[in-house]
Amino acid sequence: MRGGRTTLTTFCLLAALLGGAPEAAATQAMRAKDLGKLQGWRENALVGTGIVTGLAGTGDSPTNRTTRQALANVMAQFNLTVPSEQVQSRNVALVMVSAALPTFAREGDTLDVTVTSIGDARSLVGGNLLLTPLKGANGRVHALAQGGLSVGGYRYDANGNVVQKNHPTVGSVPNGATVEVGVQAQMLSVANQLTFVLTEPDYTTASRLADAINRQIAPGLAHARDASGIDIAVPPDQQDRLVAFVARIEAVAVEPDRRARVVINERTGTVVSGGDVRISKVAISHGDLKVSVTNHTRVSQPAFLSRPGPGVRTAVVTDTQVDVSEASGPAFVAAETSVADLVQSLARLKTHTRDIISILRAIKAAGALHAELVVQ
Template sequence: MLRALLLGACMAVAGLAGAADAIRIKDIGKIAGWRENALTGYGLVTGLAGTGDSSRNKATRQSIANMLSRFDMTVVADDVQSRNAAAVMVTASLSPFARPGDALDVTVTSVGDARSLVGGTLILAPLKAANGQVYALAQGPLSVGGYKYDMNGNVVQKNHPTVAAIPGGATVEQGVANDVSNNGQSVTFVLAEPDYTTASRVAAAINSTLGVNLALAQDASGIEISIPEARRARLTDFLTAVENVYVEPDRRAKVVINERTGTVVAGGDVRISKVAVSQGDLKVSIVTDNTVSQPLLVSQTGAGVRSVRVANSRVDVDEQDETGFVAAGSNTVADLVQSLTRVKTNTRDIISILRAVKAAGALHAELVVQ
């Protein structure tokens, strides 16, 4: 009886572990046609306290003159001498299902020689897509997460004061029509990281959950899903059921190394073959002792006798004892890194060891060096 209970408990734990590894397919990909659209515009920021573009920036002066002309004021660009305005580029991202009246977050960046955008307000600026059409209008006070003040050669600066944001500062004028279905017959699910095994598992999980063979993996990235005729009128409900299908994706063995920051990230189950690792340090130091040689009996040796500066150099070699590590065939990268850390091996040396293990053909994973 006790044996049966232990066996049942082990099976339950294994089932929980398997369920923990399964994730929704919406977290590993998206429906084809779901994409954001970049919007860009040119604008003018006013209200700056003398930190705007200088008079050398002709584009800013011309922009001010053009803005005033819209209010029936004729001003020659050469007569504009204000440093309270700055020419900026305005960028935003249009969501795939944005509707007229929706608000977008806006980023504003200086394109002239303005010192700071603190306290400025963006004048109405149209935002265009790659096709040249206006999809949103941006306007509003800037939010700058920094400042810069200078006087008499002294400068105090925090963060980057020539970049600002306007939360909800753009209003959508027209949306983008996105048809995620292929003529209403099917949809294509695209994996974020193409993999044949994961694509096959996704198709099998969809067919198993929905109870009918609707999904077919076309390649390592795309899974074509047929839409049942009875559910075409309510496509949103059908895609909701598809997105919430759970699957256990296949993972590629990777070890990521960032030499600039000394960071090593690896999957805990990345395997290494039987390999011996030896790491030692050789410290060479050159020490110079400067002394002065004083002559004896100066009165008897005659003129021309003087003190001489003598440099005595020596070379010290300090070779620490090398430590050997032997990794068995069942070890992982996590085991190796843990062993090296236990003997106080620094991160730079661990990176060198992992690269050497990869060169020896014992690391069965893709080594990504950033």
């Protein structure tokens, strides 16, 4: 009950702040770089398989044929010919290594890598990742990873007793990969255009951003292609100074449009909404119906017979009692208002957060909530 009141109080404060100044929030301008990015600005996924050594008996079991074959292949590179059937070790583990290659990565840059066990190892604590090539989607090796693992958990077991914290079969190597082949993103198209992509596609925001670029930089440079992309022509005198031109575009101030949305999470009892989300006039009545069924068992013993016959015996009788109680809930007519005002009214009636979620869903079903209802 205390957690529900805390969540409700937090939401009421947020709703009051958002609802108290909806017009101020609506006129707030943002930089273009906070609304999206240029097309071609992306990270590239790298992945590879490697071996973690130095484990204290917590690695893959000797029956894991994949681990034995991988370890035999590593030994063969150092002129040690050992059949995979003779490899017996619990101090190694076969792992999957992944990393993200950022845009404009250059040779010598370092990346953080994530190491996950793909065998039956119990823990990677204390392990060291051997040199592992990381490949991109094109099959080309872009980075090499190795180093000591940072797990952030542990697992110890003895005689059937297990003590574990977090996930000891997943670790990371900070700055554990070195870029060998960099990438250069192609931002400028053949037609000498840049395409700015909005994080949240919206026709109104795209049109406003194109108008703001034409107004603040130069007329006729930008036009909105669709709800997500804005094509920007690069003048001939700016093609050699593309970095400075892009910096000017990122600094363009624009007022984004936002879609009315209410997000609810029934698992945690959380409601998040913009303070200016409107609700039409609606009648609300909410209450709880509780049905209790109670069984009482008693023994019926005939008392008027001193000597019971063969057909007379003790009987077990069950009495069932059904109780129906209906708790009084909020019942009122809400005029055209906002979600923030409605929540504050329900808070004064001491309505719990989960009941507010049920009320909002019913209002949406009735067509009175003019916003997108997102249920997580």
